[in-house]
Amino acid sequence: MRASLKRLFRKIEEINGRYREPRIEMSLAVKVALQFLRFYLLFLVCLIAYKFILLLN
Amino acid sequence: MNVFSKLYYKLRKMWKAIQLYLVIAGPGIVVMVADNDAGGITTYAATGAKYGYHLIWFLLLLIPAAYYVQEMTVRLGAVTKRGLAEAIFDGFGATWGWYALIDLMLVNWLTLVTEFIGMTAALHIFGVPPWLTVTGVVLLMAIIVLNGRYWTWEKIALLFCALNLIYIPAAFMIHPSVSDIVKDGLIPNFPGGFNGQLFFFLMANIGTTIAPWMLFFQQSAVVDKGMQEKDIPWGKFDTLLGSALTVVVAIFIVIVTGTTLNGTDIESAGRAAEHLMQTDRYVGTFMAIGLFDAGLLGAICISLASSWAFGEIFGWAHSLNQNIKQAPWFYASYFFALITAGLVVLIPGAPLVLITLFVQVIAVTLLPAVLVFLILLLNDRHTMGDYCNSGWQNLIGGFIVATIVVLSSLYGISVMFPNLFV
Numbered sequence: 398m399r400a401s402l403k404r405l406f407r408k409i410e411e412i413n414g415r416y417r418e419p420r421i422e423m424s425l426a427v428k429v430a431l432q433f434l435r436f437y438l439l440f441l442v443c444l445i446a447y448k449f450i451l452l453l454n
Numbered sequence: 455m456n457v458f459s460k461l462y463y464k465l466r467k468m469w470k471a472i473q474l475y476l477v478i479a480g481p482g483i484v485v486m487v488a489d490n491d492a493g494g495i496t497t498y499a500a501t502g503a504k505y506g507y508h509l510i511w512f513l514l515l516l517i518p519a520a521y522y523v524q525e526m527t528v529r530l531g532a533v534t535k536r537g538l539a540e541a542i543f544d545g546f547g548a549t550w551g552w553y554a555l556i557d558l559m560l561v562n563w564l565t566l567v568t569e570f571i572g573m574t575a576a577l578h579i580f581g582v583p584p585w586l587t588v589t590g591v592v593l594l595m596a597i598i599v600l601n602g603r604y605w606t607w608e609k610i611a612l613l614f615c616a617l618n619l620i621y622i623p624a625a626f627m628i629h630p631s632v633s634d635i636v637k638d639g640l641i642p643n644f645p646g647g648f649n650g651q652l653f654f655f656l657m658a659n660i661g662t663t664i665a666p667w668m669l670f671f672q673q674s675a676v677v678d679k680g681m682q683e684k685d686i687p688w689g690k691f692d693t694l695l696g697s698a699l700t701v702v703v704a705i706f707i708v709i710v711t712g713t714t715l716n717g718t719d720i721e722s723a724g725r726a727a728e729h730l731m732q733t734d735r736y737v738g739t740f741m742a743i744g745l746f747d748a749g750l751l752g753a754i755c756i757s758l759a760s761s762w763a764f765g766e767i768f769g770w771a772h773s774l775n776q777n778i779k780q781a782p783w784f785y786a787s788y789f790f791a792l793i794t795a796g797l798v799v800l801i802p803g804a805p806l807v808l809i810t811l812f813v814q815v816i817a818v819t820l821l822p823a824v825l826v827f828l829i830l831l832l833n834d835r836h837t838m839g840d841y842c843n844s845g846w847q848n849l850i851g852g853f854i855v856a857t858i859v860v861l862s863s864l865y866g867i868s869v870m871f872p873n874l875f876v
Contacts, residue, residue, distance in 0.1 A: 408768060412543070412767060412768070413548045415543075415548075416544060416547055416548040416551055417547065417548065419545060419546045419550075420544050421545040421546060421830065421831070421834050422834070422836070426833075427830055430826050430829075430830060433826075434822070434823050434826055437822060437823075437863075438819065438823065441863075441866075442819075444867065444870065445819075445870070448870045
């Protein structure tokens, strides 16, 4: 079990290393689009958390 | 004689084109027809029951929307020879990649649960217990995927796609008024005015027509099939045909429920089939068979989309052309998702309604991001070369993507806060 987990983490590290740098050219449009996505996802996460709190109450 | 020889030559040329298309056909049709999954059937059935034929014009608008989004995956897959998960990792780095992959796993697994809900509900009408449906489906899917050939899998999937057309004879059997369909359905209108409930139905129809798994599935299928750049025009045609087919089936479902259940609120396609059984036994039976087929087709494609994506990133062998010994992790992840999703449906008192709603919310956290990634990747001239998005494609695709992002987000939010638009 421990060996399997170790192998899995090694694999994840390898994947992270392989894709460390984004290959796509970071033009202004790409940067703006990715920044928009970050805000959008943050907004959704906040909304889901709010709904979760409402459900708990 | 000259006329006959010309005609013969033209027919021969056309037959060759059809033969060539039949070789390339598959991913586009399968993904688009599988899009009419159990959740989709429920949405269309509820739309018809609630608004009759009045929203048929809106469904027609979904043909170009679905086509423009999905054809981008054909080009990306044929040019890069890699699936969408790998393309996102490579293009945007590991952080965005993991987010897309994990979100895809979650939303796909939850959608798989909804497919099993649909299939068990459909066969329950014929007295088949849920445990038997789940076992039978898992066994059937094992037989389909374990043959070790993509080609065989695809042709079997196409057979199930053909069964999805069962709603067409069902619609003819209830003798709907063609003049009413044309008068009410083809002229854009908002029945009862543009209110919150109508807006919810419009959003639900968009949400069910374009789902995140479809993008991942079609691109991986294009790669697994071995499509090349030269095959792109046929791949596009395949996608266009699939888009039209999926909407045609949706329209016939709307006609069935719009004719027989007009003005009623139905909460699931299974319930619609039960109602129809009381009015016309054969139409109800067709509806139930169609629902089962839709769930099965959805399950076949969704579980594959996950396994392909995982295989691409973890570097496992991940092709249907490889057998279980050659690609053990690919098939293990496939069956793990399938069996666990099936088991959830068998748990007494499992929150199935909550899961069905939760799918819409989680899908919204993935779909806009993946669509934005897709547009950006298609604009990467370095990778895409001549197949890069043109200005027009960006304009049309961008508009469609922006509309889908806004409406699907509002749909997800309205599922969380049902009173927001009422």
